[in-house]
Amino acid sequence: MKTLEEYADAEGRETARQVPLLDLRAQYRQIESEVRKAIDSVIERQQFIMGPEVLELENVIAKLCETNFAVACASGTDALLLSLKLLDMKPGDEVITTPFTFFATAGAIHNSGGKVVFVDVDPETLLIDVSQVEDAVGRNTRAIVPVHLYGQMAAMDELLRVIGESEIRIVEDAAQAIGARRMIDGQWKMAGSMGTTGVLSFFPSKNLGGWGDGGMVVTQEESLAKRLRKLRTHGGMKRYYHEEVGTNSRLDSIQAAVLKVKVGYLDAWLDARRYNAALYDEMLVNVEGVTICRTDAGNEHSFHQYTIRAERRDDLENFLKEKGIGTGVYFPIPLHLQTCFAYLGYEKGQLPVAEAAAAEVLSLPVYPELSVDDIEYVAECVASFYR
Template sequence: MKSINYKISVPLVDLKASYKGIKNQIDRAIAGVLGKTNFIMGDEVTGFETAFTRYIGTKYAIGVSSGTAAIHLILKALGIGAGDEVILPSHTFTATAEPVVWLGAKPVFADIAPDYTLDPTRLEKLITAKTKAVIPVHLYGLPADMDGISKIASRYKISVIEDTAQAHGAVFGKKKTGTLGIAAAFSFYPGKNLGAYGDAGCVVTDNRLLADAVRKLRNHGRTEKYRHQLVGYGERLDTLQAAVLSVKLKHLERWNRQRRTAAALYDRRLKDIPQVTMPETISGRRHVYHLYVIQVEQRDKLKNYLKEKGIGCGIHYPIPLHLQPAYKFLRYKRGDFPDTEKISGRILSLPIYPEITTAQIKYITKCVKEFYS
């Protein structure tokens, strides 16, 4: 194994570079909120919601405190609770499943297709009389097979709730993710393609009754002060975060193009390494590369080697939900979802963000080639 005798530091995500590029705009937006001291439900919240509906293409957007809260409030507004079942992939972050459990419903896990998203060919056999919803996750920035999922969901009259936490601006066919089900949950966690400077999220929908319910539920069951129509939650979007998101939304399409350019360079430089499987590109589905995830042999050794070379990597996700201690009450076992289990030991997330340079990607891919040489 030949050794590269120089070292470049490349983080998995570089939020400092993102801030530096729009610093003046961000600072002005934050100063504007500080000057008005309207930190809860200020005008910036409504302003962002309006801008986000225009961007996504839905009638309604309701800012909430996180992506997890968005899923929770959608499920609650749909009346999902004790005795109900909700189907979702085992290969996702736990926040997709947690709200199902909070409401007393049962998560029913599903295996994935080769593109890492819920496999519609395995969906139908999981549906029972108790099934009320399915949550496809547009993982890593790639839309799930919404045609296949929606056809089955429609046949059985179950709701489709999109988990769009990693797919801001992704497109399925001619429609953006977030417009393909009864509602969608967005996360604006700082590292997302559209990230706040703290926790934040959003529910988008074309359904007026659902939007009205979520709007009340996020703010203690009210739409006016001290008149509470529902028992709700404190899950509002902060005014400061809305101001930050309004600035960053204007740059999202450009940032997504930069991510796709970076991913294309990775593809070209990794395609001839037999030990590496690159992300799938699927016609009719525009990937926005929240993460650039490869499958590799000797994953953990490669990860440690890259760390020694100053390269930050991640694993999204090393333990499937059906094998997590938190969900042992569901009585799944190893072997239940073979494709999910197989890739959990092989996947590796390489650095990707709009500001990543050609030199950095060349260094990363050179180190990968060196490891396998």
């Protein structure tokens, strides 16, 4: 590996090099002609809402996630909300989730009429701590929403054991984890395939991202898929007849056309992300001041984010910025401490693992198009900060 000085140009400028957190233009160059053709065909047909591309994409994603059904909608947030609406929440119904996630997870629980119950995360993986879920389950528990954070599946096998034969439902928040898998009883299980429903996001920066907002719910149950299709079109399948109150949450044909092209590359992109993550693991494992988030045994991570826990995180972030390196903090404030959830009565110090993580996590560039040299440069900059 080169030293930082060796990365400098002839005039001694190191920062001529730029490694952004994500470079979607590099991906675009790979798929440009295919996507443009796909979009052109939508334009020619002039069917912009729920065209045939949407149904085709649903079939492809259901196959990929190994579920019987997939229902497209307008965003990952809506996929969560529609999933939770299936549960017909009654006053007092509780939904257990993690505070260490994107806001949408808990926001959707609130908006579906459920009471959010936060439990802490595991200190090594930052995934929901199943033993704390077990302690939190009570008479009012209606559902659990585990989050497959950064692209790594929560312990679905253990969560299913916790709910046993009860009526409690599991909504998998797989917004960050399309294509991730977990080995359970000798079989690979896909993210999203084990819960009552699984939720996907096609936000542009996701591992499978559209050119705008988009989302999908996957499920094994036909009755749920049917109801989801109704809920996303104002609660009825026949125009002007509404069996229940739904909403407008559909996927545009153009988004489906883009995603249909991109999904063909997903396996290769995920492999490249895993390769890049393994390089970082090797290069950072002995750097004092850095702790690598653990991949749980049996998990095949999809590395939506490659995240370390870093001493003096904010200083490291600024140092890397000066070196031309983009980073991200996911997430700086755990959700139990958000102003809008003050009514739930959580206090600082109550979920200490999530709170500590919020002050330490830093995501490094891990996107598929990075070169080995880019990764060595990032790792060397991190190491040099602590030397």
